[in-house]
Amino acid sequence: MYEKDGEKYFVVDGHVHYWDASPENTTNKYGEGFIRCFYDYHKNLSPEEYLWSLDKYRKYSEEDMMHDLFEIGYVDVAIFQSTYLKDFYNDGFNTTARNAILKEKYPDKFILNGQFEPRLGEAGLEEFERKHEKYGFTGIKLYTAEWHEDSKGWKLDDYWSIKHLEKCVELGVKNIHVHKGPTIWPLNRDSFDVADVDEAASSFPELNFIVEHVGLPRLEDFCWIGTQEPNVYGGLAVAMPFIYAKPRYFAQVIGELLYWLGEDRILFASDYAIWQPKWLVEMFVDFEYPEDAEFDDYAEITPDIKRKILGLNAAKLYDIEVPEELQLVTADQGTGFDVEEKPATDR
């Protein structure tokens, strides 16, 4: 919970990791390249006082995580988004099993999300069901650019992906977080393309599709599918830290998202340990649009809109109980695009 100027905010951090990229766990040059790339994101967009050494960044402790999220970071509940990368790290980067260590210790603080691997076919389905039975998750995180043997990625509308999504419906796994990355098969296509999310979202109206990093670097395609599919959401991981390093860009992104998706389908996330929730929450609550013409067509972001983005929207998706005093103060602002009336123009 965060409080400022008499306003209170319930905080759900929609995307956190408890990763291990220590040299002992790093399998090859790809794993080495991956963590260094992550570290550059951290270094490039964090305020100086929040910078870590590469050493600490590769493998941080349970104490670090509990302190940064819950002691100083205002987070009420954090959602673990498991990221396997088994081809890069011996025991994986942050698997469901690793995240479960903290979930078991602090059951009220964390929501643990699972994952599936469609390229395993039938065996994948069985493995997914087994994991679901063990951990009982209601959400999953999918990284479509994940390498697996000779494959450099997959799509949500592949045959075995659809089979797995059908399994999600059957098991009551309703929140599907999707993250696009730089590789996919075939390699000559745009791997960041979110058209397959569009397909899956219309085929599975009973599931919620949370596009991580709000579709960046294809914000425009993501906003478009957001106007088409009412069950598509945007996760702000990676978009949030621009609020400090590139505030004008952050203002444009959040303005575009509110314009196309509306205030009910945007979820706050730090992507811890890439960034820390403390400064992100503080800056977001203070946020106002810059005063120039570029921002004229965006409506003001009221404290209630901030409340929804910071926690209430995610609380709804994950049935998290929110104390009465942290609920909305006023009724719905009615921002955003009415998905029931899809835009008539062809893009």
Added chain:
Amino acid sequence: MIERDKILGALSGVRDPELDEPVTDLGFVSHLEIEGDDVSIRLRLPTYFCAPNFAYLMVADAREAVLSVPGVRRARVVLDDHYASGEINGGVNEEHGFDGAFSGETEGPDLEGLRTIFRRKSFVSRQEQLCRALLAEGRSPLELAAMRLGEMPPSQDLDKYLERRRELGLDVSESAPLVVDPDGNRVPEDAVVQHLRFAKTLRVSIEGNAELCRGLLETRYGGERGVGERPEREEVTA
């Protein structure tokens, strides 16, 4: 003697297809060496995992640009510090094409389809920039819908817009309508506001990606400037 400026001039015509800016301005060219009629270039990118297809296009385009300079007999372009450097450098310098470099990992015609998608995006984004300036001067969207290219005052933004139009094979004559879709169809009056609204999202996306990539490159290489890199926009306007 081949002049350095001629090579840099040719390289400034090579764009990052996603970011729609020259590789020189972005700081992606880290070394340039000329020995007689031999030219060697080294390129670098913001991350180890930048998408390999776009990386390939830039390396291939850079080599072609260098070879187009009169007097150049041999050109070698090497991409450093990328997970697929080996495949890309081999594919480009030995002219295997993307399919050959990533054998079995591609499907359908090489990279032209990808290039076209991003040319269309660049075109829409440049059009929005131009229209935004006109709207700021007090023109209405309806007026824009009726305007023709010949009515536009000369500007750098107009030149860039016309260049993107030409790349898509669209009409650039003075009587051609200003606001057209990527297929060259005039955008009707009742659709122009919506058209420009989407175009704005696209422009925000491209500009934002460029900002992020500049930042990551700077972090990755400790601020070491590229060959022919221009000062950042903030510094220019300051």
